[in-house]
Amino acid sequence: MSKPSTLGGACIIASVCVGAGMLGLPSAGAGAWTLWSVIAISFTMIMMTLSGWLLLEALKHYELKASFNTVAKDVLSGKVNFINNLSLYFVGGILLYAYISSSGMIFSEMLGVTRELASVLFVALCSAFVLHSTRAVDRISMVLILFMIISFVLGVSGLASNISVPVLFAQGEGESAYSAYALALLPVALTSFGYHHSVSTMRDYYQDEHRAKKAILGGTLIALTFYLGWVICIFGNLPRQDFGPVVAAGGGVDALMSALTSAIDSNSIKQALHIFSIAAIVSSFIGVGLGVFDYLADLFGFADDKQGRLKTWGVTFVPPLVFSLVAPFGFVAAIGLAGAAATIWTCIIPATLAKTLRQRAPEQEGFVVPGGNATIYVVMAFGGLTAAFHLLAMANMLPVFRG
Numbered sequence: 375m376s377k378p379s380t381l382g383g384a385c386i387i388a389s390v391c392v393g394a395g396m397l398g399l400p401s402a403g404a405g406a407w408t409l410w411s412v413i414a415i416s417f418t419m420i421m422m423t424l425s426g427w428l429l430l431e432a433l434k435h436y437e438l439k440a441s442f443n444t445v446a447k448d449v450l451s452g453k454v455n456f457i458n459n460l461s462l463y464f465v466g467g468i469l470l471y472a473y474i475s476s477s478g479m480i481f482s483e484m485l486g487v488t489r490e491l492a493s494v495l496f497v498a499l500c501s502a503f504v505l506h507s508t509r510a511v512d513r514i515s516m517v518l519i520l521f522m523i524i525s526f527v528l529g530v531s532g533l534a535s536n537i538s539v540p541v542l543f544a545q546g547e548g549e550s551a552y553s554a555y556a557l558a559l560l561p562v563a564l565t566s567f568g569y570h571h572s573v574s575t576m577r578d579y580y581q582d583e584h585r586a587k588k589a590i591l592g593g594t595l596i597a598l599t600f601y602l603g604w605v606i607c608i609f610g611n612l613p614r615q616d617f618g619p620v621v622a623a624g625g626g627v628d629a630l631m632s633a634l635t636s637a638i639d640s641n642s643i644k645q646a647l648h649i650f651s652i653a654a655i656v657s658s659f660i661g662v663g664l665g666v667f668d669y670l671a672d673l674f675g676f677a678d679d680k681q682g683r684l685k686t687w688g689v690t691f692v693p694p695l696v697f698s699l700v701a702p703f704g705f706v707a708a709i710g711l712a713g714a715a716a717t718i719w720t721c722i723i724p725a726t727l728a729k730t731l732r733q734r735a736p737e738q739e740g741f742v743v744p745g746g747n748a749t750i751y752v753v754m755a756f757g758g759l760t761a762a763f764h765l766l767a768m769a770n771m772l773p774v775f776r777g
């Protein structure tokens with residue numbers, strides 16, 4: 375049997391990363407603008423790669439089939455494990471909520487129906503793939519990814535040819551230095567580099583931590599390239615002050631697209647970007663939906679037959695749909711909140727697991743993340759501070775850009 379290629383695994387990780395987080399980056403980064411957004415996004419990429427590696431290091435003590443949950447159950451106390459599971463479910467639920475809310479807005483405009491009806495139709499149609507089978511999700515994901523790649527290349531290359539360098543590198547003046555706004559970008563950037571439930575899959579796929587490590591780095595590097603290209607192309611076309619209405623509308627993709635639409639003339643670029651944002655939302659909805667679906671089926675012990683799957687479908691999709699119908703709130707706020715919760719199981723818990731297991735087996739054989747215990751503490755601090763920044767921004771205690 376031929377060995378799986380590193381690039382293949384890197385593509386899996388990249389496709390898990392690319393999603394809602396990426397769509398939220400331009401609105402969340404508008405305050406910090408180009409230079410500080412590039413710094414914040416690149417720094418988050420390094421931290422999130424290290425935290426994935428720490429999880430990989432923790433996994434090396436267990437059999438290849440072991441999952442995140444296996445290690446967490448073995449190492450953590452019942453209470454901490456409960457919090458870990460809760461944060462996993464919370465992140466999945468809030469992401470589904472954000473996808474449903476924004477697709478409701480996009481499709482109500484396209485179809486000329488109410489936002490509520492558009493949301494219900496979207497959930498009914500797209501969750502049907504998840505309800506049917508993993509295979510159906512696999513098939514439709516490939517089609518969507520193809521659409522995403524083509525429309526991204528067409529749209530972004532169109533934007534790239536229109537970049538205005540003075541707009542891109544506009545400098546903050548006097549009191550309102552742009553750097554302070556970078557802190558509020560971190561939670562959204564953290565969400566956009568979330569892939570950690572797939573670390574154990576990578577290890578099992580390569581049967582080797584060192585190759586899995588390369589695939590993870592490759593995946594986060596591909597995602598970083600996408601994100602920087604995306605942010606730079608948008609910031610070079612849409613001046614900072616034009617983000618005011620986008621931020622006021624919650625930073626959703628629909629608002630971003632209508633602002634871009636008035637800033638560019640080419641119809642084909644507009645179409646390509648529109649298709650890209652819809653394909654990205656649908657594929658993330660289905661991908662995250664499947665993850666939550668499998669997780670809840672396992673948690674509640676629902677059977678894998680028609681009736682069991684229908685029950686799992688209900689607990690997975692109905693709560694976020696109801697929330698989005700009764701209380702639709704800003705896209706960027708939801709993605710940031712997802713980041714603030716995701717920090718628990720993507721940074722803090724992986725670092726804790728690696729630390730505990732280094733103490734349990736001090737001989738340090740096999741894969742060890744470089745940097746000693748300093749790496750562990752830096753990742754923990756990054757995770758804790760990022761959650762704190764989101765809470766401070768929510769309480770209006772951090773500078774929040776309003777255009």
Ligand SMILES: N[C@@H](Cc1ccccc1)C(=O)O
Pocket residue numbers: 390391392393394395396465469565566567568569570571658716
């Ligand atoms: N990175 C994904 C969301 C995600 C977060 C955390 C873990 C897994 C996935 C996105 O941007 O849509």
